Amino acid sequence: MNASLLARFAREAREQMIGCYLGMPLWYPPVLAISYAQDRYLVAVLETPGPFCFLGRRSPFEGARAPERMDRLAGAEIQEVSCPDGNRVLQIDVVTRGREHLTLSLVLFGSAGAAFVSRDGVAAEIVGRGSTRYDDVPASVTPAEPINPPFRMLITGRPGSAAPFAGSRPPRDTENAVVLGPFSSALDACEVLGQRVLDGAHETIIRRVTRPARRKVESLRRLAMNLESDIETAHTHGEERRVAETLAAYQTRIPAGATHVDLPDLYDAEKIHAIELDPPDPIHVQIEKRFRRVSKLEKSLAHSTKRLALVQKESEELEASLRLLEQARTFTEALKLVEAIRAKFGIKLDDKAPPIGATKKKKDQEKTYRQFDLDANWFAMVGRSNHENDEITFKVAAPMDLWFHAHNVAGSHVILKSRGGKGNPPSAIIQATASIAAHYSKARHSGLVPVIYTQRKYVRKFRGANPGQVTCEREKMLMVPPKLPEGEEE
Numbered sequence: 472m473n474a475s476l477l478a479r480f481a482r483e484a485r486e487q488m489i490g491c492y493l494g495m496p497l498w499y500p501p502v503l504a505i506s507y508a509q510d511r512y513l514v515a516v517l518e519t520p521g522p523f524c525f526l527g528r529r530s531p532f533e534g535a536r537a538p539e540r541m542d543r544l545a546g547a548e549i550q551e552v553s554c555p556d557g558n559r560v561l562q563i564d565v566v567t568r569g570r571e572h573l574t575l576s577l578v579l580f581g582s583a584g585a586a587f588v589s590r591d592g593v594a595a596e597i598v599g600r601g602s603t604r605y606d607d608v609p610a611s612v613t614p615a616e617p618i619n620p621p622f623r624m625l626i627t628g629r630p631g632s633a634a635p636f637a638g639s640r641p642p643r644d645t646e647n648a649v650v651l652g653p654f655s656s657a658l659d660a661c662e663v664l665g666q667r668v669l670d671g672a673h674e675t676i677i678r679r680v681t682r683p684a685r686r687k688v689e690s691l692r693r694l695a696m697n698l699e700s701d702i703e704t705a706h707t708h709g710e711e712r713r714v715a716e717t718l719a720a721y722q723t724r725i726p727a728g729a730t731h732v733d734l735p736d737l738y739d740a741e742k743i744h745a746i747e748l749d750p751p752d753p754i755h756v757q758i759e760k761r762f763r764r765v766s767k768l769e770k771s772l773a774h775s776t777k778r779l780a781l782v783q784k785e786s787e788e789l790e791a792s793l794r795l796l797e798q799a800r801t802f803t804e805a806l807k808l809v810e811a812i813r814a815k816f817g818i819k820l821d822d823k824a825p826p827i828g829a830t831k832k833k834k835d836q837e838k839t840y841r842q843f844d845l846d847a848n849w850f851a852m853v854g855r856s857n858h859e860n861d862e863i864t865f866k867v868a869a870p871m872d873l874w875f876h877a878h879n880v881a882g883s884h885v886i887l888k889s890r891g892g893k894g895n896p897p898s899a900i901i902q903a904t905a906s907i908a909a910h911y912s913k914a915r916h917s918g919l920v921p922v923i924y925t926q927r928k929y930v931r932k933f934r935g936a937n938p939g940q941v942t943c944e945r946e947k948m949l950m951v952p953p954k955l956p957e958g959e960e961e
Contacts, residue, residue, distance in 0.1 A: 472523050472579040474559050479657035481554035481561055484526060487511075487658075488549045493565060495545040497530070497537035498598050499676050502669065503577075503586050504531050507549065513563075514665060515577050515586060516672045517599040522584030524561060524577055525665030526658055531673075533803055536810060541588050541596050543567060544575060673802040680809050683818045684793060691786035698779040705772035708765050713737065714744050715761035722754045773958035781844055785890075789816055815891035840867070843907060843956050845887075849896055851875075851904045852886045853911055857939030860884040861932075864941065870928035873901070875908040878921035878948060882912025884939070886927065902951060909953035919950045 487508075494506035501518035504527075514531055515524040547565035554561055559580040565573050576587040578599070585599030654660040717734050718725075725732055728750045736742035749757055792812045799805035812818065840863055841853040852867065854860035860883060864874060868886045873896065875885040885908040887896060896904075901924065909920035925946040933942050 472521070472559055474554075476657055476660065477524075477559055477561060477579060478554045480524070480661050481552055483656055483658045484513075485552040487526065488513075488552050488563070491549050493544050493547050493549065495539050496541040497532055498540040499532060499537045500679060501583075501599065501675060502531055502672050503540075503598060504537070505544065505575075506530070514669065515579070515584070516665070516668050517577075517584040517586065518672070518675065519582055520668050520671040522577075522579040522581070523661075523665055523668045524579060525661035527662060527665065527669075531669055531802075532806065540598055541575075541586075543571070543573060543588060543595070547573065673805075677796075677802070677805050677809070680806075681793065681796065681812075684789060684809075684812055684816070687816065687818060688786060688789055688793070691782055691789070695779060695782050695786065698775045698782060701771060701775045702779065705768045705775060708768035708772060711761065711768065712765045714746060715758060715765055717744055718746065718754070718758050718761065722758060725754050727754075770958060777958055778844065781847060784847060785816065792816075817890065843959055845900050845903050845956060848890050849900045850888055850890065851907050852888060853907065854884045854939070857937065860939040864927065864930060865932075868927040870926065872927045873904070873924050874927045874930050874943070875904050875922055875924045876943075877909055877912030877914055878923050880913045880920075882908060882914070884941075885911065887924075902949065903956055905949045905951040906954045907956070909951050910955055912953070915953040918952065920953050921948055922951055923948050 491507040491511075496503060496505045498504075501516055501521065503515045503517065505513045507513055510528055512527045512530055513524065514527045516522060544565060544567075547567045549563060549565055551564040552562070553564075559578070561577040561579065563575040563577075565575065567573060571590065573595075574587075574589045576589065578585045578587070583599065585597055587594045588596045654663070713736060717737050720737055721732075721734050725748070729748050730750055732746050732748060734744050734746060736744060748754070752760070789812070792808070792815070796805060796808045796812070799808055840859060841855055843851045843853070845851060852863050854863050863886050864884050868874065868888070872889075873887040875887065876882060885904060887900065887904045889896070905922040905924060908922045908924075909915065909917075912920065914920045923943070923946040925943050929944040929946070930941050931943075932940070
């Protein structure tokens with residue numbers, strides 16, 4: 472952003488902003504928006520076609536929920552707005568409700584700017600791609616990069632004479648250029664130019680927030696291919712069963728230590744099975760192993776077929792939603808569709824940043840928990856250890872999700888979750904989830920097991936509780952047989 476324009480902007484913005492109270496800062500990279508009065512926002516675009524800032528009359532995220540950041544600024548009173556030493560850094564000094572003095576600094580030079588919240592010259596939180604280049608607040612940093620203003624924004628729009636505050640030096644090629652303006656103030660110039668910069672940032676936002684959805688589509692496609700391969704393998708269970716039955720029928724005729732045997736099929740005498748044997752194991756042990764493998768293949772076929780149908784359905788729905796997003800007419804409409812997609816398909820947006828000074832660590836792989844699909848909309852999650860019980864109950868489960876546990880015996884926490892549908896789970900789904908909780912308990916060998924369930928918000932840790940230990944309220948009880956859903960296995 473042009474240094475002289477920013478200096479004039481700071482002087483004019485000071486008159487409007489001093490004495491106002493900041494709202495909760497909202498951050499959809501690369502756009503930071505902070506309300507400071509009714510229907511008035513400070514908007515900073517921190518990447519190309521910025522960095523740039525302006526005062527807008529509406530939120531750039533209107534109609535959509537944006538991630539909250541820099542929450543220490545919320546409710547703070549603005550004390551000063553300045554551009555120190557003519558640098559392209561806008562500083563806003565505030566006092567919080569707790570009488571804490573903080574400074575918000577917007578770094579608006581280079582191809583990637585940043586926003587800092589600091590106290591006594593030490594940065595507490597930073598957003599923006601340019602944030603990695605600084606260890607403290609650059610109040611007196613001299614820009615080391617060449618000016619890279621958005622020239623193209625100045626040669627579009629309505630005809631007019633040269634603007635006193637055009638936001639940049641004039642473009643070199645002026646033969647067919649249309650210059651915005653004239654403007655009576657830097658605030659007006661920045662608002663007009665800023666809206667055009669914001670339009671370019673909107674495309675960046677949509678591309679970034681849909682990236683997890685596009686990755687999920689690819690993941691679902693790979694999963695479907697793997698399931699199809701599993702199904703193809705599992706379809707051999709019929710042939711393998713006949714081989715196992717043939718071995719069982721003729722086992723007394725097979726010499727000890729044989730490595731190969733040719734035996735006639737039990738159901739078709741003209742068919743001969745060429746069977747490879749494993750000499751170290753007795754023949755009856757080999758037969759038992761073959762029957763166990765056949766049983767696993769049969770279960771795998773049922774499970775994989777059911778799972779493939781769910782995966783294909785989810786993939787088709789997600790791809791259809793992304794195609795619908797491409798047809799959105801406005802940014803607001805697109806963001807609403809993004810929110811709907813994320814809610815329906817459980818796609819998370821990582822809007823957390825590590826604290827300044829923290830040791831950099833590799834991103835943890837998204838943890839997977841034992842999961843059972845109950846139908847197209849409902850699935851159950853099971854903790855496999857005391858620590859996992861705490862994780863799925865207090866980190867994964869939503870307050871309205873149902874929590875299940877076998878009554879008065881040790882066992883796993885089980886959470887019933889929805890894939891985005893509305894309404895209460897059907898009775899059959901609740902019964903099936905309770906049976907899963909009974910199966911993963913010390914009472915799994917009983918005919919019927921009492922299982923309690925309640926909403927997760929009524930489950931809490933008590934003082935001195937070990938991992939996995941909780942207490943609950945408003946619970947209901949069911950008597951159910953301990954079992955897993957049909958076609959599922961440990």
